[in-house]
Amino acid sequence: MNNDEPLGGDVNAVLSIAEERKKEMRDNWSARLTSLAETRDKAVFASLFDYFAPRLKAYITRLGMPPATAEEVAQEAMLSVWRKAHMFNAEKASASTWIFTLARNLCIDRMRREKAVEYELPEEEPDPEQRDQGEHLILEERMRDAIATLPENQAQVLHLSYYEGKSHSEIADQLGIPLGSVKSRLRLAFSKLKAHWGEEE
Amino acid sequence: MNISHHFDDATLMAYASGSLPQGMALLVACHLHWCPHCRQRLAEAEAIGGALLAQIEPMSLKADALKSVMDRLDLEEEIPLPQIRPVQTATDLPAPLHHYLQTNLDHLPWKRLGYGVHHIDLNLKGPGATRLLKIAPGVSVPHHTHAGNELTLILRGSYTDEFGRFSAGDVADLDGEVKHQPIVDTDQDCICLIATDAPLKFTGLMGRLVQPFIGL
Numbered sequence: 226m227n228n229d230e231p232l233g234g235d236v237n238a239v240l241s242i243a244e245e246r247k248k249e250m251r252d253n254w255s256a257r258l259t260s261l262a263e264t265r266d267k268a269v270f271a272s273l274f275d276y277f278a279p280r281l282k283a284y285i286t287r288l289g290m291p292p293a294t295a296e297e298v299a300q301e302a303m304l305s306v307w308r309k310a311h312m313f314n315a316e317k318a319s320a321s322t323w324i325f326t327l328a329r330n331l332c333i334d335r336m337r338r339e340k341a342v343e344y345e346l347p348e349e350e351p352d353p354e355q356r357d358q359g360e361h362l363i364l365e366e367r368m369r370d371a372i373a374t375l376p377e378n379q380a381q382v383l384h385l386s387y388y389e390g391k392s393h394s395e396i397a398d399q400l401g402i403p404l405g406s407v408k409s410r411l412r413l414a415f416s417k418l419k420a421h422w423g424e425e426e
Numbered sequence: 427m428n429i430s431h432h433f434d435d436a437t438l439m440a441y442a443s444g445s446l447p448q449g450m451a452l453l454v455a456c457h458l459h460w461c462p463h464c465r466q467r468l469a470e471a472e473a474i475g476g477a478l479l480a481q482i483e484p485m486s487l488k489a490d491a492l493k494s495v496m497d498r499l500d501l502e503e504e505i506p507l508p509q510i511r512p513v514q515t516a517t518d519l520p521a522p523l524h525h526y527l528q529t530n531l532d533h534l535p536w537k538r539l540g541y542g543v544h545h546i547d548l549n550l551k552g553p554g555a556t557r558l559l560k561i562a563p564g565v566s567v568p569h570h571t572h573a574g575n576e577l578t579l580i581l582r583g584s585y586t587d588e589f590g591r592f593s594a595g596d597v598a599d600l601d602g603e604v605k606h607q608p609i610v611d612t613d614q615d616c617i618c619l620i621a622t623d624a625p626l627k628f629t630g631l632m633g634r635l636v637q638p639f640i641g642l
Contacts, residue, residue: 267496274492279484286485296487300495307499318469322476329444329475337448337551368477387443387478392553393436394574394623404574404601408436415435418474 254320262310270307277321278303281328287388288332298335302328319365332390371421379414382407429461431589431596435471437577438464442471449548449556449621453577453597456520456619460595518594519581523619531582531617536560543567554622561585561616566609574624576600583616585609 254276261269282299290298305327313323375383385391385399393411397404433454440446441454458465519530526548527534536544542565546558554574558581561567577599584593587608592598600606610616 267499270499271492271496274495277479278487278491278495280479280482282487283482283485284479287482295485296491299487300491303495304498318472319476321480322473325475325479326472328479329442333444333451365473365477365480368473369481372474372477372481383474383478386439386445387475388482390443390445392445392447392623393440408434408601411436411439412434415439415471415474419470 255315258306258310258313258320258323259315261307262313273306273320274303277306277324281324284325284328284388285332288390290332290335294335298328298331302331305331321365336390367421368418371418375414375417379410379417382410383414386411427460427595428593429463429595431592431598432461432464433457433467433577433597434599435467437575437599438468438471439474442468442475447550447552447554447621447623449550449552449554450575450577450623452522452526452548452550452556453579453619453621455522457579457595457597459520459522523581531558531560534558541565554624556619556621559618559620561608561610561618563610563613563615566607574601574622576620576622579619581617581619583610583614584612585616585618586611 254273257269257273260266261273278299281302282295285295285298285302286292302324306324309327313320317323318326372380372383381400382396385396386393391399393404393407396407400407437446437450437454441451446454458468519527524530534546536546539545539559542562544560548556548558550556559567577597578592580592580594580596582594584591585608586592587598587606588604589598589606591611592608598606
C-alpha cells in the first residue's frame with residue numbers, strides 16, 4: 226500500500242484550489258472596478274473602499290505624511306477612484322496598480338504644494354505587446370510571490386523607494402552605501418521581478 | 427522617431443514610485459511621450475507598486491470614513507468630468523514640455539552661457555537643476571562628472587560622447603561614476619533638456635573657469 230501517492234495528490238489539489246481562490250479574489254478587484262464605471266453602484270464602491278482605503282492609508286503614512294493627512298489623502302484617493310473609474314482599463318493595469326498610481330500622484334501634488342501636471346500618455350498607437358486582462362492578473366500574483374523571494378538588501382531598497390518615496394541619493398545616505406549600489410540593487414530586483422512577469426511569454 | 431538610448435531601470439522605478447525631483451520627472455514624462463518601449467517598462471515598474479500596495483499591512487481609517495466619503499459621492503456626480511485628451515501640438519516638442527513652456531524652441535528667450543552655448547533655466551523647485559541647453563555645432567560641453575544623477579533628453583540635433591551618438595528622442599541616464607564630454611556632431615544646433623538631482627562637478631581647467639558662471 227502506498228500512502229504517499231494519495232497524500233501528495235491531496236496536497237497538490239489543496240494548493241491549486243488555494244491558488245484559484247487567490248486568483249479569483251484578485252480578479253474581482255479589477256472586474257469590480259470595471260463594473261463601477263458602468264453601474265455607478267455604491268455597494269461596489271464600498272467594497273473597493275473596504276479593501277483599498279486601509280492599504281492606501283498605510284502606504285501614504287509610510288510615505289511620511291502625518292496621520293491626519295494620510296487619512297484625508299486616502300479618502301481623497303478613493304474619491305478619485307469613484308470619479309475616474311471610467312478611465313480604468315483592465316487591459317493596461319490591475320486595479321491595485323491603477324489605484325497605486327492615483328494615490329502616488331495625489332501624494333506628489335501634496336508634497337509639492339502645487340498641482341502637478343498629469344501627463345496623459347499617447348493612446349493612439351496600438352501596442353503590439355498589449356496584454357489581456359487575464360495576463361495582468363496572473364502577472365500581479367506572480368509579482369507578489371516574486372517580491373517575497375527577493376534577497377533582503379534588494380527588498381529593502383524597493384521598500385524605501387516605493388513605500389517611503391526616498392530618492393536614490395537619500396537611500397544611499399540612509400544605508401551608507403554608494404549611489405551606484407542603490408541603483409544596481411534596484412536593477413537586480415527589477416530584472417528578477419520581470420523574469421516572473423515574462424515567464425509565460 | 428528612432429530612439430536608441432533609453433532610461434536605466436532604476437530611473438523608471440524612481441519615476442514609478444514618485445520619488446524623482448520635479449524636473450527629472452518632467453524629463454521622464456517627455457521621453458515616455460515619444461517612447462513606447464519605455465512606456466511598457468514603466469507599466470512594469472508601476473505594477474511593482476501595485477503589488478506592494480496589495481500586500482502592505484492595512485491601517486484602519488476613522489470609523490466614519492466610509493460614510494463621509496459615501497456622502498460626497500453624490501456631490502461628485504454633479505461636477506462635470508473634465509475631458510482629458512492627449513495634447514495635440516504642432517511643435518516638435520513632447521507634450522509635457524510644450525505644456526510647460528507654452529511655446530516652441532525657436533521662440534524662447536535663450537541666454538548666452540559661454541562660447542556657442544545658450545540656456546534657459548526652468549526654475550523648478552527641488553534639489554538639482556532643470557534647464558534647456560542649446561549648443562552650437564562643433565562645440566563641446568566641458569568635461570564633467572556628476573555628484574548625483576543627470577538625465578539628458580535630446581530634443582533636436584545630436585551629440586556624440588564616450589557612450590555613443592545621441593539624437594532627438596534619446597536619453598542619456600548618467601550617475602556620479604561617469605565622466606563625459608559631449609560634442610555636437612552635425613551642422614545643426616543640439617538642443618537638450620537636462621535635469622539633475624545634485625550639482626554637476628566640472629573637471630579640468632575649462633570646467634573650473636566655467637562652473638562659477640554656469641552654476642549647473
